[in-house]
Amino acid sequence: MSNMPSQDTLRQMVSRWVPPNRVPRGFRIHNDTSDFFRVEYDDVVILNGKPYFIRHNAKEQRFGLDDEVKFWVKRAIDLENGALKIMKLVFYEKFISRIGDIEFECFRSPKKEARILERVSGHKNFMHGYSTRDEKGNLIRILDFIKGKTLSAHVGNMGMDHETYYHERFPGILDHFFECVQAIRFLHENGERHGDIRRDHILIEQETGDYRWIDFDFNYRHRENIYGYDLFGLGNVLVFLVGMGDVLLRDLRREGNPCLGALSDADLNIVFNHRVVNLQKIYPYIPESLNRILMHFSTGANWFYENTVQLLEDLEKVKNDH
Amino acid sequence: MTEKEKKFNKNILIAVDESDNARRAVSYVGQLLGGLPGFKIILLHVVHEPEEDYFPTSTQKEKWLTQHMLRMDALLEEYRQLLIKQGFNPKDVAVRSMLRYCPSMAVCILSERDETKYSTIVIGRQGLSRNEEFLFGSISSKVVNHARNCTVWVVE
Numbered sequence: 484m485s486n487m488p489s490q491d492t493l494r495q496m497v498s499r500w501v502p503p504n505r506v507p508r509g510f511r512i513h514n515d516t517s518d519f520f521r522v523e524y525d526d527v528v529i530l531n532g533k534p535y536f537i538r539h540n541a542k543e544q545r546f547g548l549d550d551e552v553k554f555w556v557k558r559a560i561d562l563e564n565g566a567l568k569i570m571k572l573v574f575y576e577k578f579i580s581r582i583g584d585i586e587f588e589c590f591r592s593p594k595k596e597a598r599i600l601e602r603v604s605g606h607k608n609f610m611h612g613y614s615t616r617d618e619k620g621n622l623i624r625i626l627d628f629i630k631g632k633t634l635s636a637h638v639g640n641m642g643m644d645h646e647t648y649y650h651e652r653f654p655g656i657l658d659h660f661f662e663c664v665q666a667i668r669f670l671h672e673n674g675e676r677h678g679d680i681r682r683d684h685i686l687i688e689q690e691t692g693d694y695r696w697i698d699f700d701f702n703y704r705h706r707e708n709i710y711g712y713d714l715f716g717l718g719n720v721l722v723f724l725v726g727m728g729d730v731l732l733r734d735l736r737r738e739g740n741p742c743l744g745a746l747s748d749a750d751l752n753i754v755f756n757h758r759v760v761n762l763q764k765i766y767p768y769i770p771e772s773l774n775r776i777l778m779h780f781s782t783g784a785n786w787f788y789e790n791t792v793q794l795l796e797d798l799e800k801v802k803n804d805h
Numbered sequence: 806m807t808e809k810e811k812k813f814n815k816n817i818l819i820a821v822d823e824s825d826n827a828r829r830a831v832s833y834v835g836q837l838l839g840g841l842p843g844f845k846i847i848l849l850h851v852v853h854e855p856e857e858d859y860f861p862t863s864t865q866k867e868k869w870l871t872q873h874m875l876r877m878d879a880l881l882e883e884y885r886q887l888l889i890k891q892g893f894n895p896k897d898v899a900v901r902s903m904l905r906y907c908p909s910m911a912v913c914i915l916s917e918r919d920e921t922k923y924s925t926i927v928i929g930r931q932g933l934s935r936n937e938e939f940l941f942g943s944i945s946s947k948v949v950n951h952a953r954n955c956t957v958w959v960v961e
Contacts, residue, residue: 575861582940583936584934584936585934585936585937585940587940587941590858590859592858592859594857594858595858674908702856702858702859704855704859705908705941706910706941706942706944707909707910707911707941707942707943707944707947708909708940708941708942709908709909711939711940711941711942712940712941715939715940753935753936753939754936754939754940782935784939787938787939789942
């Protein structure tokens with residue numbers, strides 16, 4: 484407690500980084516973050532003697548739904564240097580996740596995320612940060628804030644027709660995605676899995692243009708193929724990128740797309756049966772080498788990727804074709 | 806040129822867990838081979854050690870493991886009695902339960918087979934849907950695909 488900064492000291496520190504009208508009169512100070520709901524806007528969290536000024540709770544966009552507030556994830560300012568951070572407090576959550584008609588047990592693991600952060604330190608395709616414990620031993624992750632938008636938002640707002648996108652933008656995006664798959668291979672080679680691979684879990688850093696994986700605290704009790712779920716996620720992201728968004732049966736029907744009649748069940752996503760993965764039938768200029776990869780994620784597939792090395796080998800061929 | 810006749814032993818490894826498929830596999834072997842001389846059975850259960858991440862504390866992990874091991878010991882003994890009842894000599898039915906971190910259960914089963922040199926593995930089919938197999942993999946498929954120097958029976 485002797486290291487606890489005074490209210491005056493905190494006020495001075497905060498005033499260096501926020502406008503005068505945003506400096507609170509007094510601060511609630513937390514050394515114990517066990518009850519993360521109690522850690523609120525304008526509070527200060529002290530970790531290893533370092534004060535962090537808490538700002539908003541983080542939100543996560545869910546497809547088509549309102550943003551979900553993540554009360555255990557806070558934006559914070561490192562009061563020693565003014566750097567904007569993401570502070571992830573401990574939230575042990577176990578729940579049943581549902582993918583299509585399959586249920587499986589998932590959980591959040593601060594330990595996993597802390598371990599991976601250490602492992603990917605300096606790797607340009609991952610978020611960076613470190614972990615530390617509060618006075619009650621809660622494992623807190625302090626992440627560097629990445630300024631940029633999600634891959635999902637980037638590809639979803641191209642504002643051009645598919646053919647133009649495919650020839651002009653997709654080759655560059657594919658190069659970046661290739662790096663993302665290599666990054667996941669790096670995790671797998673080190674016995675780790677991402678656990679929640681989604682197109683909005685890749686941020687495109689504004690300054691560098693690098694694609695960076697975020698959010699590794701999600702985990703699940705694997706069955707036979709330890710990396711199967713990660714591979715499924717990579718496949719979904721790839722299909723999204725190739726299609727410049729999800730190509731949904733519903734949309735094809737609504738627009739009376741002439742390709743609809745050529746589609747069969749075997750052309751649909753093996754889990755999400757309303758999404759088309761045989762995109763060559765919709766966009767005939769997609770080469771066979773790429774479409775073959777997509778088809779490994781279809782209902783008609785007779786062979787599934789077992790690891791990222793296999794996927795990378797096939798993607799390499801596509802890159803050579805472009 | 807005639808290939809030298811390969812020798813197979815009459816030792817059978819049945820890989821079991823708490824599922825109905827495992828019970829079917831045990832029952833199948835009992836009905837097929839019970840009462841016949843020379844066969845030796847090992848009932849193998851590999852405890853898939855949950856990752857450290859799964860439990861907030863090591864105490865909770867220890868508690869889980871203790872309870873699981875007790876449950877499995879009882880189940881293995883039940884399976885053993887089932888085989889004895891179907892005609893196996895008690896001294897020819899052994900049980901083995903082992904704790905391992907298993908990135909792949911199939912690989913664990915096969916490595917145990919390689920150590921024991923049993924000629925036959927018996928395993929129950931889980932009956933996964935195609936999309937489940939796609940997402941999570943199938944133990945029996947992997948055992949079939951990767952087994953060497955042994956025969957695999959997959960019990961439906």
